Structure formats: structure tokens, C-alpha cells
Amino acid sequence: MAALRCFNELGYTETPVSLIRKKSGASTGSIYHHFKNKERLAATLYIEGILDYQKGYLKHLSACQNAKAGIFAIVRYHLSWVTENPEWAIYLNRMRHAEFMAASGEQLNKANADFIHEIGAWFRGHIKAGKIRKLPVEIYAALLMGPLQEYTRTWLRGDSALNHGDAAAYLAEAAWSSLKQS
Amino acid sequence: MAALRCFNELGYTETPVSLIRKKSGASTGSIYHHFKNKERLAATLYIEGILDYQKGYLKHLSACQNAKAGIFAIVRYHLSWVTENPEWAIYLNRMRHAEFMAASGEQLNKANADFIHEIGAWFRGHIKAGKIRKLPVEIYAALLMGPLQEYTRTWLRGDSALNHGDAAAYLAEAAWSSLKQS
């Protein structure tokens, strides 16, 4: 979508609908036929990206029987998805906290809930099996995804000289050692 | 500032300057005399918040001679600042990724650079002393702040039943074990 490039270059607020019109060749009427408004357009874009990310995430996670392998796979997957879809990653990263995502996201909430639920199932299995520590839910997300998000953020800004392979090693090791049952 | 409440309630884009006018009692002219435009107003607010956060951060960190104590202090500080300044925390959290922060932030970049520099100094000391592992810079931020940001985010959305004392314990322990020289 042309809107993605516009939003990434200029930012959501700075991108006039007229620019999206030009870049995409669509008319005002057409745009407003497909999307209720600019926010919804942005939200639709966001959802498209996040669904793609989540789909791969679950695929990689559920492919792992082994707890440690699962955690490592997630870290590698996250970094490679970001590397392969930098435009999307930038956009998702920016829009994640956008006020209207929460409101405008019936579909998004559903997707997120399902996503969390599936991950939860995987984790519970390994917790019962004594491979992963029993921790409050919030803490899993914080320990596993927090460092990934933070690293990704600086990497996307181009502030990182580190290659993803090395980063993956550090981050996976750290995540695993904080989550594993010791 | 009244603008803070408006932005938090409605979101930046959804908040018309006219509303800020009403809530704050200031006139259009007055607002535009003090701030170049709406973005700058938002950025000024952001900077005010982040400076307060950073000031306390450095105070707590530099008060600790001991590496482990420092890491634990940061975790506690972060959580208590967020608890005590939820409005600010919500705002900073949302605006962190806002496109215009980067651009509109001469002053902000300076503040961030100084902040990073001071933290770096503290870390380097403890790395030399063999207390903290030698890791790429990006990784420190990811491992220490990533989980805090992620946890904070869910807590601010009200999705967490966990109390901060418990959270602090988990997060501090995890951060320390991934950073310490073993």
C-alpha cells in the first residue's frame, strides 16, 4: 500500500489524505468508500501487518516441542521478520501506541486475544512439564518481548552496528535464562 | 498542563487546539505565542516529562556504588515513577514513537544523549570492575529497559492485577541475572 510509505516517511499526522490519493492513484471517493476515515485506513494497515507477524510467530512457536528451542525460535523469528519487513516493522512500531488503535480495533482486539491465547497454551504446556518457570502472565511478555521490542526499536532507527545474529544470541540466551525452570 | 489531560483522553490527533484553549483558558494567540504549533506543544510536554524521569533515574543510579544494587534501584525507580506519575507515564509511552518527536527534538536529542552518556559511565565502571558483563550497548538497553517498558505498558492499560512490588522483584532479578558477570 502506498499509504504505508507515506506514513513512514512523513508520519501519520503529517501525511495528508491528498498525498495518499496521488501516490496510490485513487480518488477521494474511492478512498472514503473503502475506509471510514484516515484513522481507519491507518488501522487497517496496522492490522494487516500485525496479522502477518503473528501468523509467522505462531507457526514458528508451535513447531517447537522443546521449550528452549521455542524461545530461541521466537527470538530469531522476531528479528528476521523485522529484517525482512522493515517498512512494516517501522510502521507497527510507531503505531503500536497510537491512541486510536485501541479504540478503532474490534478486529485487532480479537486478533490479539487469540494470539495471546495460543501463546499461553504453548507456555502452559511447558510450565506443567516443569521446563518453564511459573510466573505472572505480564512477566512473560515483559521478559520475552520487551528486550526484542527495545532492541528492534534502536535497530530500526539505524543506531545499531550489531548484526542480528549476534543480537539474537544475546537476547535468546537472556530470555531463556529468565524463563527457564532452574 | 491541561493539554496533557486532553492528549491522554482523546489522543494527540483527536485533540483540537480549540479544546486545549478551553480547558486551559488560554487564547489562540497566547498558545501560538508560546508554541510554534501543536506538535511543538506536544513535544514540549514530552520533554518536560522525560526530563523529570531522567533526573530521578540518574539520581537513583549514581547513588549506588554496588552494581547489583544499581540495577535493582533502577527497576524500582522506574516502577515507582510510573505509579506516581501515571498521566505522564501514559503520555510518554504514547508519544515515544510519535514521528515528530525525533524531528522536533533538538533539545530532546541533547537530553537523551547526556542521559545515555551518564548511564554509560556508570556501566563502564562496573564492567571494568568485572561485576557486569561486557555486552554491545544496544543489548544493555534492551535487557534492562525492554522488560520495564513492556510491563509498564500493560500495567498502564490496566490489564495487570500484579502489584508493583512483585513485578519489581521478578524484573530486577531477571535484569540482573542477564547483566551480571557470572
Place this chain on the structure above:
DNA sequence: CATATTCTAGAATACTATTCTAGTATGGTT
């Protein structure tokens, strides 16, 4: 082929940010 529905155009409208002009307080200077 007829008809209904979806989609496209682009002008008209309605907001909202921002600018401008004129004026009002304030603080310093003689």
C-alpha cells in the same frame, strides 16, 4: 439484457490549525 450493487470521481462542505493585526500587561530606564 436489465437491474442492483459496488466502486470511482471530484466538487462542495465543514473543520481545525495557523497567521495576523491590534491591542494590553510588564519590566526596565531616564
Place this chain on the structure above:
DNA sequence: AACCATACTAGAATAGTATTCTAGAATATG
């Protein structure tokens, strides 16, 4: 105290952008 300069306030005027609306074109359906 009178004067000036500067900082600030007001609110109307302007400009620019999102959104709506009306008419018409394309596409699907019976």
C-alpha cells in the same frame, strides 16, 4: 512618573485538510 521595549493576549481572518455528497461508471447477478 513618563517612556519605551518587550513579552504576552485576544480573537477575527485565512489557509489547508478531512470528510461528505451527488452523479455517474464498472461490475456482478438474475
